[in-house]
Amino acid sequence: MIGGLLTGAVLLVVVAWLAACAEAGLARVSSFRAEGAVRAGRRGSAKLAQVAEDPTRYLNVALLVRVACEMAAAALVTYVCVERISVTWEALAVAIAVMVLVSYVAVGVSPRTIGRQHPLNTATAAAYVLLPLARIMGPVPKLLILLGNALTPGKGFRQGPFASEAELRALVDLAEKEQLIEDEERRMVHSVFELGDTLVREVMVPRTDLVSIERYKTIRQALTLALRSGFSRIPVTGESEDDVVGVVYLKDLARKTHISRDAETELVSTAMRPAVFVPDTKNAGDLLREMQQQRNHVAVVIDEYGGTAGIVTIEDILEEIVGEITDEYDRELPPVEELGEGRCRVTARLDIGDLGRLYGLESYDDEDVETVGGLLAKALGRVPIAGAGAVVPLPDGRGLRLTAEDSAGRRNKVATVLVEPLDQHEAAEAVAAEEDRETDW
Numbered sequence: 001m002i003g004g005l006l007t008g009a010v011l012l013v014v015v016a017w018l019a020a021c022a023e024a025g026l027a028r029v030s031s032f033r034a035e036g037a038v039r040a041g042r043r044g045s046a047k048l049a050q051v052a053e054d055p056t057r058y059l060n061v062a063l064l065v066r067v068a069c070e071m072a073a074a075a076l077v078t079y080v081c082v083e084r085i086s087v088t089w090e091a092l093a094v095a096i097a098v099m100v101l102v103s104y105v106a107v108g109v110s111p112r113t114i115g116r117q118h119p120l121n122t123a124t125a126a127a128y129v130l131l132p133l134a135r136i137m138g139p140v141p142k143l144l145i146l147l148g149n150a151l152t153p154g155k156g157f158r159q160g161p162f163a164s165e166a167e168l169r170a171l172v173d174l175a176e177k178e179q180l181i182e183d184e185e186r187r188m189v190h191s192v193f194e195l196g197d198t199l200v201r202e203v204m205v206p207r208t209d210l211v212s213i214e215r216y217k218t219i220r221q222a223l224t225l226a227l228r229s230g231f232s233r234i235p236v237t238g239e240s241e242d243d244v245v246g247v248v249y250l251k252d253l254a255r256k257t258h259i260s261r262d263a264e265t266e267l268v269s270t271a272m273r274p275a276v277f278v279p280d281t282k283n284a285g286d287l288l289r290e291m292q293q294q295r296n297h298v299a300v301v302i303d304e305y306g307g308t309a310g311i312v313t314i315e316d317i318l319e320e321i322v323g324e325i326t327d328e329y330d331r332e333l334p335p336v337e338e339l340g341e342g343r344c345r346v347t348a349r350l351d352i353g354d355l356g357r358l359y360g361l362e363s364y365d366d367e368d369v370e371t372v373g374g375l376l377a378k379a380l381g382r383v384p385i386a387g388a389g390a391v392v393p394l395p396d397g398r399g400l401r402l403t404a405e406d407s408a409g410r411r412n413k414v415a416t417v418l419v420e421p422l423d424q425h426e427a428a429e430a431v432a433a434e435e436d437r438e439t440d441w
Contacts, residue, residue: 002083005076012073016107019066022130024115025122026051026059037120047127048120058130060141065133070107074099169193191321200287201280203320204301204310211383212237215245219253219271220264226250229385233298235311236272242307244300246272275300280309288317342421345405348373348414359421361394372417376402384414397424 034052037045051058078095085091115122134141169190176186212235213222226234232250237243252271256263276299278287291297291314303309336358337345344358350372356364369375377383379390379402389403399422404414 002080005080009073009076009080012069012076013102013106016066016069016073017111018126018129019062019069020107021111021115021122022062022126023059023066024112025119025126026055026062028116028119029123031055033120034123037124042120042124044124044127047131048124051123051127051130057141058127058134060144061130061134061137062126064137064141064144066107070099070103073102187323188321195285195288195317195320196283198284198320199280200278200282200284200301200312201303201309203284203316204280204312205316206310207241207308209383210235210241210311211385212241212244213248213268214238215267215269215272217268218264219256219266219268222248222268222271223250223253223257223264225385226253228387233313235275235300236268244275244308245269246275247298247300248272277302278312280304284317284320287312288314291317339418344419345416346372346419348376348404348417350417355400355419356394358419359394359398359400361396364395372402372419373414376404376414376417386414391422398422399424399426 029048029052031049031052034045034049038049042048074095077098078092081091081095081098082088085094172181172186172189175181176183211225211229211231213225215236215238222234226232226248227250234248234250235244236246236248238245246269248268248271252273256266256271276294276296278299278301280301280303287299291299297315298311298313300311301309335347335350335354339345342359346355346358348371351370352366352372352375353364355372355375356362366375366378369378373384375392376388376390379392380388384404386404389401392400392402394400401420401422403418403420405416405418
């Protein structure tokens with residue numbers, strides 16, 4: 001009799017081993033992976049796909065089988081030990097030691113390792129047993145789960161494989177380490193999660209970088225500005241730069257001038273579209289969905305005081321997911337390119353201290369700006385576009401003529417600036433000429 005009980009305990013441990021193996025395999029096989037097996041014509045894939053459609057149900061069945069077999073095996077081993085060992089506490093100690101060792105090695109470590117290493121094969125084999133077993137058990141596993149949930153504080157048993165966003169992120173990182181997905185795909189998935197915590201003010205184009213046009217300017221002037229700046233959507237301002245009254249589209253300007261050349265003299269306000277305003281604290285993900293639904297590509301961002309903080313486009317939000325969007329004309333530029341006779345081409349991001357050293361100044365600083373592009377914008381009093389130029393005086397009386405050149409990137413920021421040195425006399429004349437032009441205007 002004792003031999004039969006031990007044989008039964010061994011068989012129960014084997015069944016528990018198979019159930020644990022099935023649990024580990026099913027946990028790593030998604031419905032997508034099961035569908036791929038079906039398309040590949042893999043044997044047993046149809047049954048696997050059926051199990052993958054409702055993984056929670058079949059995982060519960062495997063869990064119930066494993067726990068029942070472990071408990072039954074423990075009971076049989078305990079009975080044998082009590083019969084063979086006269087001292088009760090010694091018999092119980094032996095039974096506990098044996099079952100802890102068997103449960104840890106034979107049910108805990110070994111089957112789960114195999115299930116994780118060969119999930120598809122394991123889950124396919126388990127599907128042959130779990131499908132009929134689930135039909136036989138009927139609602140029993142679900143009733144036991146409901147009973148467990150009633151005794152468990154919180155949300156109880158979760159229906160999906162992930163309890164939190166952190167678990168899903170960790171699984172994505174693991175997939176990248178196992179070379180199931182590329183590093184760029186991993187970053188994109190993480191960016192989608194981060195978009196839910198991103199505010200509009202973090203992705204917008206700030207007002208200081210905006211190229212805008214006044215509402216009293218003509219359509220011809222607006223068309224020229226659009227072509228020179230490279231922007232297809234330009235905010236239209238009213239009484240001040242803080243007062244955005246609409247947005248004018250390049251295609252609307254082109255359509256009006258194509259229909260009638262006389263339209264070039266009309267005010268730009270006749271061609272602008274109403275502006276959509278959003279607070280700078282709005283969630284970027286929510287705004288993206290609204291823009292898709294309303295088929296709107298640009299919105300004016302308002303700060304807490306009601307002033308214009310900047311504008312945001314669909315492309316700005318998408319860049320948070322896919323990274324910076326560039327085109328075939330974007331290229332890496334050298335910081336400084338010598339052109340001869342003291343002239344040079346520098347990037348707009350070049351530090352003004354480096355610019356000063358190019359022309360023999362040990363130190364050159366400006367408390368308001370740090371880059372050559374910022375220095376040009378300060379001299380102009382507006383955002384520079386290609387072709388815009390200004391003269392900047394140096395501390396020793398000389399001057400530098402800065403001229404914005406090509407734009408780069410999706411936001412058409414000035415990429416390079418042409419720098420031409422002027423002696424003291426030339427610098428004084430250039431500054432006087434600019435002051436005269438401002439006075440005449």
